[in-house]
Amino acid sequence: MTTRIDKRFAALREKGRAALVTFTTAGDPDYETSLALLKALPGAGADIIEMGMPFSDPMADGPAIQASSQRALKAGQTMKKTLRMIREFREGDQDTPLVLMGYYNPIYVYPVEGFIGDCIEAGVDGLIVVDVPPEQDDELCIPALEAGLNFIRLATPTTDAKRLPAVLENTSGFVYYVSIAGITGTAAPDTGEVHGAVARIKMQTELPVAVGFGVKTPEQARAIAAGADGVVVGSALVNALKASLDENDRPGAATVSSVTDLVRGLAEGLASSQTATVK
Amino acid sequence: MSNTAPPDTPNTYRSGPDERGHFGIYGGRFVAETLMPLILELEEAYERAKADPEFHAELKHMLVHYGGRPSPLYFAERLTQELGGAKIYFKRDELNHTGSHKINNCLGQILLARRMKKTRIIAETGAGQHGVAVATVAARYGLPCVIYMGCVDIERQAPNVFRMKLLGAEVHQVTAGAGTLKDAMNEALRDWVTNVHDTYYIIGTAAGPHPYPEMVRDFQSVIGEEVRVQMMEAEGRLPDTLVACIGGGSNAIGLFHPFLDDKDIAIYGVEAGGLGLGNPEEHCASMNGGKPGVLHGNRTYLLQNDDGQIIEGHSISAGLDYPGVGPEHSWLRDTGRVNYVAVTDAEALEAFQLCTRIEGIIPALEPSHALAHVQKLAPTLPADNLLVMNLCGRGDKDVFAVAKHLGVEM
Structure with missing residues (x-):
């Protein structure tokens, strides 16, 4: 089955360009602003949209995304509202792939079967769930795949050659390579090491590989993109959003554009790099 | 209290977890x-x-040489007289090096x-x-x-x-x-x-x-293993009742695990009831007031809202102030092998003072919860019922906090 994600990567491959994957947290700083931002992301150059499902205890995330989750929850965001937001987005956009990212507990209590059904109905294309490793595949990964969602797995610097096949086995859509051993938005990855790791993954899979964690600037994104199929930028966008809020975390007139301006810069960076490297 | 149908009674309660850790x-x-x-x-x-x-x-x-094991099994004679009922023993893990289990x-x-x-x-x-x-x-x-x-x-x-x-x-x-x-x-x-x-x-x-x-659990099971030997020495038989406090539940599983297959022994785990079980933000009794979920690497009972967001909870005791519990306890709850109850901050504070006054032992606020349940339970049991409570920590660390709760300036 060809999904929106497959189609998008195929189209970008023809253009010789890496995908820009943007991460923002659903409901940050509030439902309306977050929805407006979501609708504006494709026009600004986001090729694939990753939406964070806010969780009270985001153990793999650094301070920026922790705070964004807190803002969203404080503003009343729930799993149901996140799915409603995606339904509203899909009314105007049938093409941009959208992936939900988060932690298992809110899905588990949703519960799993209902969540997967509601995702399909809302127009979600894939899931990234940080704390469900291959060892627990029967929980969520297999039912999601069977229902037609992509299940995007994280590979990390600690995923060695012996373990990689297990990580890749039930992965679909793309592989998300975590460029550092650590939490989101902290240390900057070493480009050379990242390219080596992506090459090793690509020897074992046909799937595109996107790289995230610690990518902040257009220059970094461009450098990473030279040896990967996509670049994920999250904390930098979340920080730009945060900077546009007032002291009570209320959005201002420039909140949406503060993020989309950054996305536009990142997208232009990727476009210029790839025309140079692809020939 | 239970909203989960009890699974079939297993042949043994001591064989878990399976190879995938369940x-x-x-x-x-x-x-x-x-x-x-x-x-x-x-x-x-x-x-x-x-x-x-x-x-x-x-x-x-x-x-033995650094930790000070084995810890004594002590007959709490005055508390036994005071409460009237079961014969109360303390497992004195508060005497270990560093003051707890x-x-x-x-x-x-x-x-x-x-x-x-x-x-x-x-x-x-x-x-x-x-x-x-x-x-x-x-x-x-x-x-x-x-x-x-x-x-x-x-x-x-x-x-x-x-x-x-x-x-x-x-x-x-x-x-x-x-x-x-x-x-x-x-x-x-x-x-x-x-x-x-x-x-x-x-x-x-x-x-x-x-x-x-x-x-x-394996490292803490030394507690229960010692109690088996010590109670045989003291009374010539195994205990009838075990009581321990539950935060994450390591002292409790350490006491309970060696006895889980002695099916005549009644076992009580005591959760932190905080200000009462009515409001999920005012207690830490995940098994009495929570539901199954996934946090910190395991599935277990958790305090959480309908959206799966974890609730902070509250307890007077910092050691019990945790919205989850060890997964083996969750399983023992569902199977019905262990009774999980809750006591409030106020009851624990009262037990803290009682133990200090009549046994000359200042307990930590954590085992004070276990003690508060012993206060309720012991009078309902016959005098030949051998009850062991794990006194898993000493209260030196808590005296300032207790003074504050009692309105004393230090």
Whole structure:
């Protein structure tokens, strides 16, 4: 089955360009602003949209995304509202792939079967769930795949050659390579090491590989993109959003554009790099 | 109290977890991929250590000569008279080095860390008892050590913070969330994921991803194993009733596990009822007031809202102030083998004072919860009922907090 994600990567491959994957947290700083931002992301150059499902205890995330989750929850965001937001987005956009990212507990209590059904109905294309490793595949990964969602797995610097096949086995859509051993938005990855790791993954899979964690600037994104199929930028966008809020975390007139301006810069960076490297 | 249908009665309650770390539906390994290789490495290392008599000999030596084991089984004569009913024994784990049962687990894990050639130790702590025990064994073995502790707990357990620093540990204040044990554990996990190559995480309770719940239980089971021998010496038979407090539940599983298949023994785990079970934000009784979920690497009962967001909870006792519980307890709850009850802050505070006045033992606020249930239970039992309560920690660390609760200026 060809999904929106497959189609998008195929189209970008023809253009010789890496995908820009943007991460923002659903409901940050509030439902309306977050929805407006979501609708504006494709026009600004986001090729694939990753939406964070806010969780009270985001153990793999650094301070920026922790705070964004807190803002969203404080503003009343729930799993149901996140799915409603995606339904509203899909009314105007049938093409941009959208992936939900988060932690298992809110899905588990949703519960799993209902969540997967509601995702399909809302127009979600894939899931990234940080704390469900291959060892627990029967929980969520297999039912999601069977229902037609992509299940995007994280590979990390600690995923060695012996373990990689297990990580890749039930992965679909793309592989998300975590460029550092650590939490989101902290240390900057070493480009050379990242390219080596992506090459090793690509020897074992046909799937595109996107790289995230610690990518902040257009220059970094461009450098990473030279040896990967996509670049994920999250904390930098979340920080730009945060900077546009007032002291009570209320959005201002420039909140949406503060993020989309950054996305536009990142997208232009990727476009210029790839025309140079692809020939 | 139960909203879960009891599963079939198993032949044994002592065979868990299965090879994937499950106790029934509970437990498992719900961690980020970065940690997964390390969790598997830890499991292998622990299996090797378990099969190695040298490991057991070294641990035994340290438990005896450094930890002060075995701890006495003490007949609490005056409390027995006062309450009228069951014959009450205290398992005196508060007499261990560092003042609680936590040292049992820390000695086991630091020996494992050394075998795994890890050179840096991290841990979370709530009351600071685990933090002190970790800082102690890290000092003993000359390893650098970072302890994560919530800002609220740092304030209410100041003496333990100072102790950890004296022992050479770095104490990192965690301000995220409510600044209690759950948040400290999140932060410790973030450290671990960032420093996997050289760092060993000594989890303080029988929770977290497999193999921690099993491993911590095994290290704490020395408590129950000693009670079996000591009660035979004292009374010529096994006890009838066991009582222990439950935060994550390591002292309780340590007492309970060796007795789980002695089916005539009644077992009570006492959760922190805080200000009462009516409001989920005012207690920490995850098994009495929560529902199954996934947090910190395992599936277990959790305090959470309908959307699956974790609720902070509340307890007078920093050591019980945690919205989850070890997965084996969740399974023992559902099977009905152990009765899980709750007592309030006020009841625990009253038991604290009673024990201090009539037994001359200042208990920690954590086992004061167990004691408060003993106060209710003992009078309902006959005089020949042998009841063992795990006095798992001493209360020196709590005297300032208790003074504050009693309105005394110090």
